[in-house]
Amino acid sequence: MEYLETQDISLPRLGLGTFRMQGDVCRAAVESALGLGYRHIDTAEMYGNEDAIGAAVASSGVARRDLHITTKVWNENLAPDAIRRAFDLSLKKLRLDHVDLYLVHWPAKNMNLPAMFETLIKLKAEGRARAIGVANFNIALLKTVVEQIEAPIACNQVEYHVFLDQTPLRKYLAAKSIPLVAYCPLAQGGAATDKTLMAIGRKHGASAAQVALKWLLDQDGVAAIPKASRADSQKANLGALHVGHDDEDRAAIGALPKNKRLVNPGFAPAWD
Numbered sequence: 001m002e003y004l005e006t007q008d009i010s011l012p013r014l015g016l017g018t019f020r021m022q023g024d025v026c027r028a029a030v031e032s033a034l035g036l037g038y039r040h041i042d043t044a045e046m047y048g049n050e051d052a053i054g055a056a057v058a059s060s061g062v063a064r065r066d067l068h069i070t071t072k073v074w075n076e077n078l079a080p081d082a083i084r085r086a087f088d089l090s091l092k093k094l095r096l097d098h099v100d101l102y103l104v105h106w107p108a109k110n111m112n113l114p115a116m117f118e119t120l121i122k123l124k125a126e127g128r129a130r131a132i133g134v135a136n137f138n139i140a141l142l143k144t145v146v147e148q149i150e151a152p153i154a155c156n157q158v159e160y161h162v163f164l165d166q167t168p169l170r171k172y173l174a175a176k177s178i179p180l181v182a183y184c185p186l187a188q189g190g191a192a193t194d195k196t197l198m199a200i201g202r203k204h205g206a207s208a209a210q211v212a213l214k215w216l217l218d219q220d221g222v223a224a225i226p227k228a229s230r231a232d233s234q235k236a237n238l239g240a241l242h243v244g245h246d247d248e249d250r251a252a253i254g255a256l257p258k259n260k261r262l263v264n265p266g267f268a269p270a271w272d
């Protein structure tokens with residue numbers, strides 16, 4: 001496994017996404033992934049599956065120090081006391097005494113950024129969140145968090161895949177040495193059937209999904225969290241780190257349409 005070093009944690013560059021998996025299905029998928037060698041699991045209070053992940057982790061036999069668990073506070077819970085309550089509940093469901101990364105899941109219109117980060121930084125100081133970070137923050141919000149509040153954020157988790165350009169955001173994050181964690185790295189599965197990616201895959205004995213992940217993982221400071229419920233997909237995705245990729249492939253992927261944003265809830269801030 002490859003890692004990104006950020007704010008005193010080692011973030012495995014390939015993790016397992018768990019959105020839209022709950023109960024026994026989620027538990028089985030996480031058990032399978034941990035058995036295959038995944039050491040980074042991505043969840044959120046909003047996914048309703050922290051209890052299933054807690055059960056899978058508890059029965060896995062994997063040492064806690066070898067695991068990276070990310071969870072997130074929902075954007076209706078960003079007042080300091082609400083963050084505390086949400087955090088305590090997440091830890092309880094996960095059956096853990098700390099998480100490795102605690103993220104603000106989405107910005108909210110009425111959020112008080114300094115108060116939010118004061119609370120998150122306290123959770124970090126207490127050792128209950130080894131690192132803190134954000135998701136779905138645009139450059140303007142990041143500037144406030146990084147340059148004014150000077151919060152020690154370990155990542156920005158955003159939608160990023162072969163069909164979506166994130167160059168300005170990626171450049172800003174790179175300049176601040178903050179990793180970008182790519183969610184929907186397979187474009188919600190759409191990358192797996194793309195003809196261009198399939199043709200590239202044929203050259204290297206790889207699948208289109210692996211090519212899509214490799215394109216992300218070839219970029220400095222980028223991690224990816226594909227969701228896969230099936231063991232064969234989980235195994236293939238883990239193997240993407242070792243797939244071949246050349247300049248011709250990069251040019252072909254660069255020429256794909258780059259305007260397909262798949263996640264854009266009504267409350268989201270403008271991206272540009």
Ligand SMILES: NC(=O)c1ccc[n+]([C@@H]2O[C@H](COP(=O)([O-])OP(=O)(O)OC[C@H]3O[C@@H](n4cnc5c(N)ncnc54)[C@H](OP(=O)(O)O)[C@@H]3O)[C@@H](O)[C@H]2O)c1
Pocket residue numbers: 016017018019020042043105135136157158182183184185186187188189190192207209210225226227228229230232233234236237263
């Ligand atoms: N911070 C945020 O706001 C945010 C938003 C969205 C997502 N996320 C996180 O990012 C994770 C990933 O995003 P996502 O789940 O929306 O989409 P995704 O990972 O891009 O795609 C998941 C889909 O791809 C399929 N798949 C996985 N591996 C495959 C393979 N090797 N070949 C063919 N198909 C494959 C899965 O099928 P099966 O399910 O059948 O295995 C599933 O339908 C989420 O689970 C979540 O943890 C975060």
